[in-house]
Amino acid sequence: MFELNKDYSRENIHQTVGGNKESxxxxxxxxxxxxCLRPDLNPRAPEYIVCNSGAAARASGFTLSRQIDPVPVFIRQDSDRYRFVGHFVVQESYTTQVDCAPFAQGTGFTSGQISRVIKMTPHK
Known part of the structure; x- marks a missing residue:
């Protein structure tokens, strides 16, 4: 499906797995x-995914936090180049401000703007 460490456009990703090309x-x-993660908003990706408190991010984070199936994870390299870094599964999900606060550093979000942090682990 995707080749490890190869770059893909959002259109490539969308054509392969579906979903919203903007999300x-x-x-x-x-x-x-x-x-599809930006390093400026998710500096600890792919191990940790930070979801802000916007409605769409909150809903997507909730859905992912309850999902058992692995997801392909991509890290943005340039405006429309995303590097595939592997398939990951949810290990844990944090929602309290105390638990999420340590993950705010380097994200551009304050701890109060983070609704959830999802700890991911590589899929075996």
């Missing part, structure tokens, strides 16, 4: 189908 956690049929 950082595109969903299809009630499941998150990929994680």
């Amino acid at each position: 950082f956690l595109p969903a299809s049929r009630g499941k998150i189908v990929a994680a």
